[in-house]
Amino acid sequence: MIGRLIDWLNGRLGLDTFRELAEHKEVPIHRHSFWYYWGGMTLFLFGVQVATGILLLLYYRPSADEAYESVRFLMTQVSFGWLIRSIHSWSANLMIGAAFVHMFSAFLLKAYRAPREATWLSGMVLLGLALAFGFSGYLLPWNQLAFFATKVGTDIPGSVPLVGHFVLVFLRGGENITGGTLTRFYGFHVAVLPATATVILSLHLYLVQRHGMSVPPSVEDAGGRPRMMKFVPSFALRDAMGWLAALGVLALLAALFPWELGRKADPYSPAPAGIRPEWYFSWMFQTLRMLPSRILGLEGELVGVLGITLAGLGWAIVPFLDDPQGRGRRARVWTWVGIIAIVYVLVFTWLTYRDVKR
């Protein structure tokens, strides 16, 4: 009977095309195959975000008067509200972590080589969207930490000359962080960013299917074309195992380390001590904090912002800067750039937490 239903759907929707694609898709097997799973992991966690986010939408109220209370109501009165909220907060962090792993592994394995430049670029856009999701969502519970972290976070682009002030006002919906900022961030978080992400994500996934999985130059050099495994069922089942493990980790985190409610935001109070943005921004934050106040006659923070922006741009256009085959001296230089970048991000993230603890 289910077979008849599938036949009917197939006749109308042309599902056979997808089935053939899936059956033909293959994944190379080699010592770096482990990194192939991280894109799918990011996608899975994004799916968790969409599902839990939609559920949260049913109870959350995006106004300065009611946001905090609605989150408290959700955590305390709604059945399993605590679970949905904690999963959403934890999964956000895991998703961004997975996205970084996916990006760094793609970089070091030089998956950005032709013809996959567009895949890489769309991926960088997706990373930016993920960070924007994280930044906008963080404000929504309207607690002290979120309020002041957003203040600090929007102050920084405000320091850029010429466009900085406009960007600050655009982000905040005014000069200061107010209920208007909350409404605006809510609009970004549940409408603008999801719509944009859907489009870019579709493009990214299409490109991945079109070009297939990239084989790293070192593997190609070692022994020609590698063995392949079928996507369905071999890779897909392994993917599923990873996703199940991620689900288990989320259950563990939500139950053992529930996300806290905090205290309701009070704009007139002084900023709480040790205020800082979320961990995925902290390496940037720490960099800016450690710069001297003046460099070459310019304000230190501005030099930091510009420097990080330039570094990010350079990183994004690496397909056009590195050797097209990913071999030779230039390729080795870029591999080292990648390793240094990873170490830098890790060290500076760690420094933030070490400093705050003191």
Place this chain on the structure above:
Amino acid sequence: MSAARRAVVLALGALLFAASEARAIDTCYNCHRNETDERLVGPTRNILRDIHFQKGLTCASCHGGNPADSEATAMDPDKGFIEHIDHKSIVKVCTKCHADAAYMKHFNPRPYIFSVEEFQTSVHAQLAARGDTKVATCTSCHGLHGILPHTDPASPVYKTNIPRTCAKCHNAEYMAGHNIPTDQFERYSQSVHGRALLEKGDVSAPACNDCHGNHGAAPPGVSDITMVCGTCHGREGELFVKSAMKAGMDKLGKRGCVTCHSNHGVQHPTDAMLGVEKPGVCGDCHPHGSKQDRATAVIVGGFFGLRDSLTVSDSLLKTAEVLGMETSLGREAWKDAQDHQVGIRAGLHSFDAAQITGALGEGLELAHKAASQGRAALKDWRNRRIGMALSLIVILFLIVLLALKIRQIEAGQKAPGAVSERT
């Protein structure tokens, strides 16, 4: 009028105005402020801020003499000038105006009219009538030649300054030779009232005059004390007045509230004051094993039982809160129980065993409700962990099964992973 003429008229007008202004403070003030002798120049230092001066009175208003005369003849004793108003005349000088209702109404439609009758009930007035010149009179408290209204924080009779003003005389040195206690200010500053007023600036706390009176200052009579304390501590006073305890104390000439709470050095009452055993105060009069001791044993037990129950339920709720659980229902019950406890602490003053025990029972019920809410929250927390553990078991199991499935599928093919050589 031509421009020149207008200018002259304006200038003359200004001069006349300045002259008249100057005349108002001119005569006595203008000479005395240039003197070097402290006795003569001292009074001029703060006189411009003096409320009397502000309202248009002059030196002559109290000292007599001729304000229009700028020569020494202004100070002619035959013409009514009084150089130094002596101690026992001060009251007469001040009350000349301040006890005159019709006169005071010129300055304020709702004036404070000094009551000479009230003043004469005071110890200060009685001693002064007998010729004592060390005793307080108007200027001792209100100041002199710079008197400010009592609502001005710089005035020595502003609420927070009153204790120190009284202590200017009521201390061991000044009162040497008199047979009265001199430790009032010391005790008061350590008391709950003194700390509230002097350290926290809570002007709703009583200063000396709130219990002793202002101009009719006298220690409250033995039977009056309950009324005095009861002015603010209304509930306790109400209950105590009707109680058997008060009847008993009156018979023995004991001083009501002061007996257990002391007066100047009154501290925030603690639960430890209950009971016959030290530091309980009941034992000061009622010995161990007495009828009263037995009658109140139940109350004391119940009271401490309620307190312990509140502590236990509070710690249960706190534990649940720290773990991130919802406790608002429990907290409400706890607050109700605590409100009961506050009411019982006041209700103790009725010394009515039946009423107190009833209230204790209610309070205990509420505290138990709060405790059970706390326990329910902790149980809920445990359930979450159990749910998490079960779901993890299922997930792990499923992961293992999938691994087996993969192995099964790939073993069924020629080699691990379908090998396809793309040409």
Place this chain on the structure above:
Amino acid sequence: MKRRDFLDWLIGISGTALGAFVLYPVVRYLVPPKMPEAATRRVVAAKKDELKPGSFKTFPFGGQPGILIRTADGEYRAFTAVCTHLGCTVQYRSENRSIWCACHNGTYNLEGGNISGPPPRPLERFEVHVTGEDVVVEKAKGA
């Protein structure tokens, strides 16, 4: 049953179990709780005929006690029950038509104004609506 079918069957059962573990909280979550709104801005304080004229009750409101008064003419008034002096819970005295705090004899009038004793500020006033069977107390607009 062959090993292969047994494994498939096991996977099916476990998958269903996992599905239940995921769907059960979601379904429970979708069912709204008894109190549909956070009780910090508005709350049902009493039933319509619960209070006789001239009486009062305290009710929980946003984690603090509130006081609902029905005056002798049947009108409702609602305020925070937290005395502005030192935080004791106030009560209504119908014989003087005033709100009274037993701790230090503070008194407020029926507008919430502090009229005698130590309280330094008036009591925050709430709005009261009677809708159907419920007497609803709500924080004042702009509060």
